[in-house]
Amino acid sequence: MKEIIVLGPGCPRCDQLVKVARQAAEELGIEYHLEKLGDFREFQKYGLMMTPGLVVDGALKVQGKVPSVEDIKTMLA
Amino acid sequence: MIDWKREWKVLAAMAAGFAVFYWLPVGFPRFDGAVNEALALTKWYAREHVLLCLVPAFFIAGAIASFVSQAAVMKYLGPRAPKLLAYGVASVSGTILAVCSCTVLPLFAGIHTMGAGLGPATAFLYSGPAINVLAIVLTASVLGAKLGAARAIGAVLFAVVVGAMMAVIFRRSEQDRVQAAMALPAAEGVRPLAQTAAFFAAQVAILVFANWARPEDPDGLWFAIWRAKWWLTAAGALALGAILVRWFSLTWWKAIGVGLPVAALGFAQPQHPELAFVAGVVGLAVVTARSDGELGQWFASSWGYAKQILPLLLGGVMVAGFLLGRPDHEGLVPSAWVATALGGNGLGATLFAAVAGAFMYFATLTEVPIVQGLIGAGMGPGPSLALLLAGPALSLPSMIVIASIIGWKKTSVYVGLVVVMATVTGMIYGVLVA
Numbered sequence: 001m002k003e004i005i006v007l008g009p010g011c012p013r014c015d016q017l018v019k020v021a022r023q024a025a026e027e028l029g030i031e032y033h034l035e036k037l038g039d040f041r042e043f044q045k046y047g048l049m050m051t052p053g054l055v056v057d058g059a060l061k062v063q064g065k066v067p068s069v070e071d072i073k074t075m076l077a
Numbered sequence: 078m079i080d081w082k083r084e085w086k087v088l089a090a091m092a093a094g095f096a097v098f099y100w101l102p103v104g105f106p107r108f109d110g111a112v113n114e115a116l117a118l119t120k121w122y123a124r125e126h127v128l129l130c131l132v133p134a135f136f137i138a139g140a141i142a143s144f145v146s147q148a149a150v151m152k153y154l155g156p157r158a159p160k161l162l163a164y165g166v167a168s169v170s171g172t173i174l175a176v177c178s179c180t181v182l183p184l185f186a187g188i189h190t191m192g193a194g195l196g197p198a199t200a201f202l203y204s205g206p207a208i209n210v211l212a213i214v215l216t217a218s219v220l221g222a223k224l225g226a227a228r229a230i231g232a233v234l235f236a237v238v239v240g241a242m243m244a245v246i247f248r249r250s251e252q253d254r255v256q257a258a259m260a261l262p263a264a265e266g267v268r269p270l271a272q273t274a275a276f277f278a279a280q281v282a283i284l285v286f287a288n289w290a291r292p293e294d295p296d297g298l299w300f301a302i303w304r305a306k307w308w309l310t311a312a313g314a315l316a317l318g319a320i321l322v323r324w325f326s327l328t329w330w331k332a333i334g335v336g337l338p339v340a341a342l343g344f345a346q347p348q349h350p351e352l353a354f355v356a357g358v359v360g361l362a363v364v365t366a367r368s369d370g371e372l373g374q375w376f377a378s379s380w381g382y383a384k385q386i387l388p389l390l391l392g393g394v395m396v397a398g399f400l401l402g403r404p405d406h407e408g409l410v411p412s413a414w415v416a417t418a419l420g421g422n423g424l425g426a427t428l429f430a431a432v433a434g435a436f437m438y439f440a441t442l443t444e445v446p447i448v449q450g451l452i453g454a455g456m457g458p459g460p461s462l463a464l465l466l467a468g469p470a471l472s473l474p475s476m477i478v479i480a481s482i483i484g485w486k487k488t489s490v491y492v493g494l495v496v497v498m499a500t501v502t503g504m505i506y507g508v509l510v511a
Binding site: 009012013040043044047048049050052 | 151182186187188190191277369384385393450478481482
């Protein structure tokens with residue numbers, strides 16, 4: 001079970017990251033739980049500076065950009 | 078059975094729409110004039126500012142997002158960065174790090190609690206939305222180079238002063254830092270600085286020369302540049318093509334495929350240089366959009382900005398035209414009112430502009446047509462600068478978010494500082510210009 005969190009207050013790129021992350025997880029066919037957080041205090045818990053950010057199992061994997069589906073697959077693997 | 082709990086909203090919307098059209102004041106000269114002004118102003122923007130000015134600016138903003146290493150900048154805003162350096166970087170890095178306010182606020186929160194502290198964070202919070210590339214380009218193009226430069230310089234100075242004052246006022250309460258390490262974005266795509274610089278220089282050259290205005294004085298250097306402006310623009314485009322092929326792995330035959338039609342159109346229709354320009358933009362868009370890797374990313378971020386900003390801007394232009402009209406024309410609001418409230422360079426007018434700007438929400442770039450409308454209706458230069466300095470940095474919604482990060486006490490001091498500084502700077506500018 002992968003815990004995927006997208007950090008972002010609601011900009012277009014954050015929504016795009018949610019879509020791309022879901023697609024990557026679906027294509028891998030893994031069990032996952034995807035959540036989107038928009039609270040700034042939550043961002044700081046993960047040390048995030050630039051939105052959007054992607055957290056997998058509690059670790060910040062990428063921030064400030066929307067990675068490609070392929071890149072996210074390697075982060076989820 | 079109709080479910081009124083759900084349907085009443087539809088009914089209310091229909092009734093409201095009906096009421097608007099039922100009592101639509103068509104035929105009253107002021108209303109008809111305002112509608113006409115809204116359309117005329119939007120047309121003027123579409124003709125004068127979108128193609129040659131905003132389109133290249135979107136490409137530059139997209140290039141900043143995908144080719145400038147943000148990690149390199151963030152290093153200077155981290156917890157161990159020297160304070161003085163942090164202020165300097167924070168006050169200018171808005172150009173590189175942020176284009177819309179939605180990216181500024183999380184960065185502000187991060188710099189405040191995990192990075193260099195309240196002072197640099199405030200400096201960044203202020204300068205981020207105020208000095209981004211698109212805002213400065215559009216201000217200079219629509220409102221004139223003088224106000225554009227005043228806005229850019231004012232914003233940088235301002236950011237340092239406001240940040241430093243915040244740090245001094247609240248020096249005691251600086252201990253409440255979160256014990257989380259700041260996660261810097263990983264540095265990637267290391268490219269020699271000279272290559273990145275040349276890439277940006279070529280794009281800036283295209284932007285600047287394509288928009289070179291005809292000077293009044295028919296001799297001298299400025300006029301010579303104006304006469305050669307399309308040759309200079311073409312030189313910039315050639316350089317950009319060469320740079321893309323040489324350092325950004327663009328295939329050479331694609332570059333020629335884009336360049337040939339542009340040159341052909343330029344020589345066949347020299348009186349319509351816009352045709353060649355459009356061909357160049359379309360060609361660049363096609364080759365970048367179709368490639369993977371960094372060129373594809375460049376196009377994706379440029380397109381993202383265009384999609385996000387253009388509809389808001391054109392909407393803002395229409396509203397500004399409707400309410401305020403073009404310069405020397407009246408919209409819905411009589412010019413006499415604006416002139417009374419905001420005319421001249423007095424303290425009252427400048428303070429009013431600063432306070433109104435601080436609370437009002439401006440979508441990215443819409444402050445420009447609004448200020449233009451107000452100037453046309455009689456606003457003085459001092460209040461204009463005050464509005465430009467206080468406006469984009471602050472709004473009621475952003476104040477609420479800022480307060481959730483640093484609390485209402487610090488937020489109100491910040492708002493107060495911005496209003497006072499905007500008023501003072503506006504008045505100084507008013508005296509200098511007059």
